[in-house]
Amino acid sequence: MFQRREFLKAMGAGLLVSVLPNLSYALAPAGYQRLLILIELKGGNDGLNTVIPYASDDYTRLRPAIGIPRPQVLQLNEQVGLHPAMASLMPLWQHQQLAVLQSVGYPEPNLSHFRSIEIWETASASNQYLGEGWLSRLFRSQPVPASFAADGVVLSSQNLGPLDGGARAVVLNNPQDFARQAKLAADQQAGAHSGALSHILKVEGDIRTAATALQQAPMKAPANPAEAPTAPPRAAGGFAQAINTLADILQNGTRIAVARITLTGFDTHGNQQPTQARLLGELADGLALLQNRLQAQGRWDDTLVLSYAEFGRRPRENGNRGTDHGTANSHFMLGGRVKGGLYGQTPVLAGVTDGNLPHAIDFRQLYATVVQDWWGKDARALFGGHFERLPLLRA
Amino acid sequence: MRSHAQTAIRLLLLCLLPLTAWAGIGEEAARHLLSRTGFGANPAQIALYAPLSRQQAVDRLLDHTSDKALTAPPAWVNEPFDRPGKPNLTEDEKKALQKERNEHAQELRGWWLEEMRITPSPLTEKMTLFWHNHFVSGLDKVGVPQLMYQQNVLLRHQALGNFGQLLHAIARDPAMMRYLDTVNNRKGQPNENFAREVMELFTLGEGHYSEQDIREAARAFTGWSLDKDFQFVYRPNQHDNGDKTIFGQQGNFDGDDVLDMLLRKPQTARFVTIKLWKNLVSPTPNEADIQRLSALFYRDNYEIRPLLRAMLLTPAFWQSQGQLIKSPLELTVGTLVTFDLTPPDWRALAGLNRQLGQDVFNPPNVKGWPGGEVWINSATLLTRKQFLDRLSHDAAPIRNSFIKADGQMDEAGGRQARIQRLIQAGLRPIRLQPDEWAAIYHVRNAADSARLLLAVPPAQALPEGMSGAQAIAPLLLDPAYQVH
Numbered sequence: 001m002f003q004r005r006e007f008l009k010a011m012g013a014g015l016l017v018s019v020l021p022n023l024s025y026a027l028a029p030a031g032y033q034r035l036l037i038l039i040e041l042k043g044g045n046d047g048l049n050t051v052i053p054y055a056s057d058d059y060t061r062l063r064p065a066i067g068i069p070r071p072q073v074l075q076l077n078e079q080v081g082l083h084p085a086m087a088s089l090m091p092l093w094q095h096q097q098l099a100v101l102q103s104v105g106y107p108e109p110n111l112s113h114f115r116s117i118e119i120w121e122t123a124s125a126s127n128q129y130l131g132e133g134w135l136s137r138l139f140r141s142q143p144v145p146a147s148f149a150a151d152g153v154v155l156s157s158q159n160l161g162p163l164d165g166g167a168r169a170v171v172l173n174n175p176q177d178f179a180r181q182a183k184l185a186a187d188q189q190a191g192a193h194s195g196a197l198s199h200i201l202k203v204e205g206d207i208r209t210a211a212t213a214l215q216q217a218p219m220k221a222p223a224n225p226a227e228a229p230t231a232p233p234r235a236a237g238g239f240a241q242a243i244n245t246l247a248d249i250l251q252n253g254t255r256i257a258v259a260r261i262t263l264t265g266f267d268t269h270g271n272q273q274p275t276q277a278r279l280l281g282e283l284a285d286g287l288a289l290l291q292n293r294l295q296a297q298g299r300w301d302d303t304l305v306l307s308y309a310e311f312g313r314r315p316r317e318n319g320n321r322g323t324d325h326g327t328a329n330s331h332f333m334l335g336g337r338v339k340g341g342l343y344g345q346t347p348v349l350a351g352v353t354d355g356n357l358p359h360a361i362d363f364r365q366l367y368a369t370v371v372q373d374w375w376g377k378d379a380r381a382l383f384g385g386h387f388e389r390l391p392l393l394r395a
Numbered sequence: 396m397r398s399h400a401q402t403a404i405r406l407l408l409l410c411l412l413p414l415t416a417w418a419g420i421g422e423e424a425a426r427h428l429l430s431r432t433g434f435g436a437n438p439a440q441i442a443l444y445a446p447l448s449r450q451q452a453v454d455r456l457l458d459h460t461s462d463k464a465l466t467a468p469p470a471w472v473n474e475p476f477d478r479p480g481k482p483n484l485t486e487d488e489k490k491a492l493q494k495e496r497n498e499h500a501q502e503l504r505g506w507w508l509e510e511m512r513i514t515p516s517p518l519t520e521k522m523t524l525f526w527h528n529h530f531v532s533g534l535d536k537v538g539v540p541q542l543m544y545q546q547n548v549l550l551r552h553q554a555l556g557n558f559g560q561l562l563h564a565i566a567r568d569p570a571m572m573r574y575l576d577t578v579n580n581r582k583g584q585p586n587e588n589f590a591r592e593v594m595e596l597f598t599l600g601e602g603h604y605s606e607q608d609i610r611e612a613a614r615a616f617t618g619w620s621l622d623k624d625f626q627f628v629y630r631p632n633q634h635d636n637g638d639k640t641i642f643g644q645q646g647n648f649d650g651d652d653v654l655d656m657l658l659r660k661p662q663t664a665r666f667v668t669i670k671l672w673k674n675l676v677s678p679t680p681n682e683a684d685i686q687r688l689s690a691l692f693y694r695d696n697y698e699i700r701p702l703l704r705a706m707l708l709t710p711a712f713w714q715s716q717g718q719l720i721k722s723p724l725e726l727t728v729g730t731l732v733t734f735d736l737t738p739p740d741w742r743a744l745a746g747l748n749r750q751l752g753q754d755v756f757n758p759p760n761v762k763g764w765p766g767g768e769v770w771i772n773s774a775t776l777l778t779r780k781q782f783l784d785r786l787s788h789d790a791a792p793i794r795n796s797f798i799k800a801d802g803q804m805d806e807a808g809g810r811q812a813r814i815q816r817l818i819q820a821g822l823r824p825i826r827l828q829p830d831e832w833a834a835i836y837h838v839r840n841a842a843d844s845a846r847l848l849l850a851v852p853p854a855q856a857l858p859e860g861m862s863g864a865q866a867i868a869p870l871l872l873d874p875a876y877q878v879h
Contacts, residue, residue, distance in 0.1 A: 111606070112595055114762045158752050160772060171774035178773075184780035184872065195678070196720045197851060199768045200776065200874040207773045269576060269588065319584035320576075 031376055032144045032257040034302045037246070037290070039283070039332075040161065040260060041309040043267030044113065046276060046323050047330035048315055048347065050086075051100055055079050058349035062316045066272050066323070076100065080346055085281035088288040089332075096340030097291075098332060099392050103345040104366070105328035105359025109311065113267070113325075117310035121161045123364055123383050132165030134367060134382065135258055139167050142377045144257045149213030150206065152258035153249070155242040161260055170210045175249055182211030214254060239263050239286040247293035257375075266309065270320035283307075287334065301336030304374050304393075306366060315352050328359040333366070337394045365390055419446035420713075422846055427716050428452055428707070430850070430879045431675055433517025435729025438836035438847050453707045457700060460519050462552045466510040469502045472544040478625070479538040499540040504755050505741030507547065508748070511728045512737065522554035522699070523547065524724065525674055527755070528763035529667075530565045530597060532574035534756050542570040542625060543756045558667060558697035559658050562597065566654060567619065567627045575761065577619050582635040585613040590653075592761050598657040600666040604642070611639040616650040664693035668702065675703075676711060677718040678767055684709050717851035717878045720770050723751035725879065726779055730786065730871070733848070734832055738825050747782060751775050771877065780872060787868035790827035795862045797834030804863075809834025829864035838863030844870055850879045 049066065053059050054073040073081035074090060080102075082089065092098040108126035110116045119126060123134035130137075135152065144151045151167040154160055163169035172178055185204040193201060242261045249256075263283055268275050287305065294300040312329025328347070334340075345360030364387040371379035373393050380386075420428070425444035429436035444452045477492060484492070511520045527550055534543055546568050553561040565571050566589070572578050575589035590613035594604045618634025621627060639648050642656060657663055668689040672680040688709075692702045706712065721729065727748055731737065738744050748754065752775055758764055797805040797812075809831045816828070838844050841857045844866040853873040857866055870876060 112591070112601065113760060115601055154772075158772060158775060159769070164769075169772070171772045173774060178777070181777040181781060184777060184784055193854065194717050194851065194878070196718055196768075196878040197854065197875060199720065200771060200877045201854060203771050203773055203776050204874060207777065210773065269586070270579065318586065319581070320579050320586070324587065 029302050032148070033255075034304065034374055035250070035256070035299070036258045036370060036374065037303060037305045038162065038258065038260040039287075039305060039307040040157070040262040040264075041266050041279075041283070041307055042117075042157075042262050042264040043309070044116075044311045044313060044325060045266040045279075045309050045329065046268060046272065047102075047312040047328075048323075049272070049276060050083050050280060051076075051080055051102060051330035052083065053080050053346055053349065056349050058352065062349060062352065064317070065321050066317050076342065080342070083277070083280045085277045086284035089284045089334075092288070092291060092334055093340060097336060097338050098334045098340045099338050099343055100341070101331045101333060101343045101361055101366070103328040103347060103357060103360035104331045104363055105312070105357075106362055106364070107359070109327040109356070109359070111311065111325040111327075113310050117161075120308055120310060120363060121164070123162075123367055125384065128384070133160065133162035133167065135162040136164060136166040138371060138377065138382055139257075141381070144168070145255075148255040148257065150210045150256055152260065153246070153256055155246060155259065155261045156238055156264075157260070157262035159262075161262075163258065163260065168206045168209065170206060172210075172245065172249070175214055175245065179211050179214050182207050185211075214249070214252075237282050239282045240289055243286045243290045243293070247290065247297070250294070250299060251297055268313070268322050269318065269324060270322040272317075272322045287332075291334070295336075304333065304335040304338065304370065306333050306370065307331045308363065312357070314354075314356060315347070315349055316354055327356040331366075333392055339392055339394055343390060343392065361390070362387055366392075369393070419444075420449055420452055421445055423716070424449075424713060425452065426847060427713070427850060427879070428456065429517070430725070430729065431712075431719070432456055432707070433521055433729075433732070434511050434725055435732035436847070437732050437735065438832075438838075441847065442836075449708060449713065453704055456518055456707075457555075457704055459516060460555055461514075461516045462519065462554065462556070464510045464548075464551060465514055466506055468506055468544060469499065471499055472503075472541055474541075475624075476539055476541050478623070496538070496540060500534050500543075500756065501742045501745065503540050503544060504745035504749075507755055508724070508728060508745050509741045511724065512731050517732075518703075519551060519554050522703075523551040524755070525671065526550040526554060526561065528758060528766075529670065530561070530568075530571065531758050531761050531763045532568075532570045533758055533760075537570045537573045539570075539573075539625070540756075542573065546570040547756075553699075555700050555703070556698075558692075558699055562593075562658065563651060563654055565597075566593070566616075566650060569621055569625045569627065572619065572621060572627070577616060578621050580613060580617050580619070581633045582614075582617045585610070585617060585635075587613040589613070589616060593654070594657065596762060598663040598666060599660060600662070603660070603662050608641050611641045612648075612653045614639050615641070615648040615653045619650055658697065661689070661693050664697065665689040668692055668706075671702070672706060674766070675706060676709070677715045681711060684711055717875070719879055720767055721877055721879050722764070722766060722770060723748045723753040723775075723779070724755070726877070727751070727782060730783070734786075734827050736786075736825055736827065747778070750778050776877070779877065783871040783876070786825075786827055787871055789825070790829055790868070791831075793829050793862070793864045795830065795864060797830055798839070798862065802839055804834045804837045804839055806835055806837065827867070829867050832867070833863040841866035841870075849873070849875045851875050 049068055052068050052073050054070045055078060060067050068083060072084040074084060074087060075081040076093065089098060106119065106126060110119060110126055121133050122130035124130040139151050150170050152163045152169045153172045154163065154169055155172060158171055160169050185207040239261065246259050246261070263279060265275060265279055290305070291300060294303050308331060309329060312326045313323035314326040318324050343361065347357050364383045368379040368383060368387045369389040369392055371377045371382060372389055422441055422445045425441045426436040428444060429440055447455060514520050530550070532543065532546055534540065537543055549564055549568055553564065575592055576586040577589045580586040580589065587609050591609045594609065595601055614635040618630050620630045620633065636647055638645055641648060641653060665685065669680050669685055672685065688702060688705055691705055695701050727744060745755065752770060753764060797808045799805050813828070813831045813835065832838065836847065838847065840863050841861040844863040845853060848870045853870060853875050855873055857869055
């Protein structure tokens with residue numbers, strides 16, 4: 001018995017040894033060279049009509065007016081499927097680079113937009129008030145190299161969210177305009193200044209740093225679409241524009257650790273269907289465009305995309321063909337190193353009337369996975385407690 | 396010998412103290428008071444307030460208020476309008492209607508900004524804006540510019556009036572009822588939107604109510620509705636007459652009962668007092684002042700004027716220079732006020748403020764503009780600087796032609812030149828006139844300029860020997876100009 005166990009151990013060790021020196025992994029960029037792209041679905045996307053438990057009779061019971069008819073659902077398995085507007089994500093699903101995260105939330109959920117997004121963006125507990133974004137907190141203790149243009153860039157929002165409260169973040173709508181205007185942020189002598197003024201001076205410093213980096217990376221001609229491996233998918237609107245802006249600056253060699261893009265309009269209290277269909281279409285098309293462009297740059301394997309929102313929506317539709325604020329929600333993680341598949345718990349709708357859904361994945365588990373397994377940084381002290389990481393990433 | 400000198404200095408100081416009190420708050424404090432309670436500070440106004448004591452200055456400010464706008468509103472505000480979602484419209488008709496609404500929305504924004512610029516009662520507009528950011532409604536959801544105008548009239552009417560009356564009035568305000576879904580709140584199909592926000596954002600603040608209080612309060616507001624002309628109407632058949640339990644009390648409450656329950660909680664006075672303090676004084680209220688002021692607010696039955704008076708007379712207020720970041724409107728409209736400028740198109744200025752993050756009549760969400768450091772990020776700061784750079788770039792050339800031999804300013808010469816220019820050129824109102832401004836307001840040198848324009852010393856030292864007129868551009872672009 002004993003010998004047999006020893007033998008198996010030795011076998012196991014041998015196997016490990018032969019797997020460990022994975023050359024491609026050793027050469028791959030590590031730490032903050034790897035990019036995190038956060039997608040904020042502002043307003044609180046209705047996860048039940050995004051990742052649809054179409055096989056459940058309770059789903060049709062709770063959603064008589066706004067449920068997505070079963071034949072239209074893009075099936076992921078025999079239980080759940082995607083909203084029909086998200087067809088452009090299906091190739092990623094088939095290539096197992098799309099993780100569908102079900103029932104993401106946190107204990108004692110808060111149903112206020114502002115408070116709940118604050119909880120997500122500061123990664124606090126429900127009854128804990130933190131002043132700075134979770135990425136600002138991470139970058140304070142484990143800084144992004146000073147050679148980077150910025151810690152992060154923010155697109156389609158003026159709100160820094162997880163980068164608020166200290167990170168070197170620039171809001172970037174048009175890179176050329178930004179570089180030209182940055183000249184107005186003149187060099188200042190450092191000195192003791194009051195809170196309000198020191199904030200202005202800090203932002204001026206961030207602007208100069210980012211502008212200097214953007215200038216050192218001259219704009220290359222855009223890649224010839226004909227040479228791209230596949231033609232870019234159809235994508236229009238502000239979200240696609242933000243994706244293109246981001247892909248452009250990355251193509252120019254600008255180094256950042258994080259990008260956050262906001263897609264807004266998900267607070268669908270009334271007449272939800274057309275609004276959500278349009279937004280989910282923009283989301284899926286934009287993500288496909290992102291994959292396409294970063295693949296062409298050879299960066300897709302070093303890119304991790306994660307969606308988030310303040311909350312999901314209530315399972316039972318309201319009287320206005322819409323949905324009210326809810327709790328646990330579906331989210332997406334995608335990228336060249338993501339292990340595609342379904343994670344978490346498909347919402348259990350049996351017995352649900354007016355109530356909300358429990359969570360199965362704490363969002364801080366996802367953040368811990370990003371910090372520890374994506375960036376190789378220490379997540380232990382960041383979230384005030386232990387949050388089990390999820391096996392979402394390939395080496 | 397040395398101690399004699401010290402005694403002499405002490406005696407001298409003692410003599411000066413009453414003189415200082417008599418001499419009034421001075422230019423810096425006058426600029427501070429005007430800038431915080433209005434938009435910018437025109438040097439003529441600074442001269443008016445500088446000789447007054449703190450109390451005189453605050454009373455003068457509060458005695459010269461109005462509850463109506465001076466600027467005539469666009470003609471369409473009182474015209475009948477089509478309901479949004481009117482059935483049987485063709486695509487072209489829908490587009491035309493949307494285009495008209497967008498134009499009206501632009502005119503409405505321009506109208507309010509013009510009022511902020513020209514009003515003889517900037518405090519009224521400052522407080523109207525404060526309440527707009529407290530009782531938030533937004534055009535995106537309300538849809539009808541006429542309703543946003545009506546709400547603005549209400550906010551202005553009670554801007555310095557009574558918070559309790561304003562709360563009751565705003566709950567029945569058609570724009571608010573659309574914005575927070577009171578119109579969709581029916582017996583058996585409650586919509587909790589208004590019930591939640593009235594507690595979280597309008598009265599108590601987070602953590603002072605339960606989810607059950609919200610659910611039950613929503614039932615109390617059922618039956619509050621709008622008629623076909625979008626006027627408030629009570630529909631008894633949609634009202635839930637069952638018992639509700641709110642804050643531990645049980646009864647067949649209606650909406651007004653709920654609002655009265657909220658007003659009976661001292662926490663409401665405290666919540667509003669802290670918010671006003673953060674708006675007018677500093678981002679860090681001190682507990683002793685807040686307790687005293689909110690007790691006074693509660694005792695005075697939510698009268699706004701005495702609260703403001705007491706707040707502006709705290710020593711903390713007068714020591715708070717430079718502690719607040721200017722809002723976009725304080726920066727842009729304030730600069731126009733300071734330099735006697737009028738833009739050729741108010742809608743364009745409204746567009747600029749939208750870019751800077753303060754789109755009046757359309758705050759980002761029901762919580763309003765968070766303000767403070769959130770106003771400033773790399774994008775908004777650069778847009779602010781571009782606006783100021785453009786103003787100084789387009790300014791008239793500086794010739795220092797009104798500096799007299801003794802270093803004093805030729806005020807008469809400056810006024811004469813201004814009149815001449817207005818007669819001859821007429822419409823170049825946006826153009827900054829550094830020489831005239833310096834002459835008329837006795838801005839003899841860079842230090843005079845800094846005293847009128849900045850709340851704190853410039854972050855970048857000015858080159859030696861600059862005239863007051865020459866110092867304007869570098870001071871406008873100094874980071875210190877962003878705070879007050």
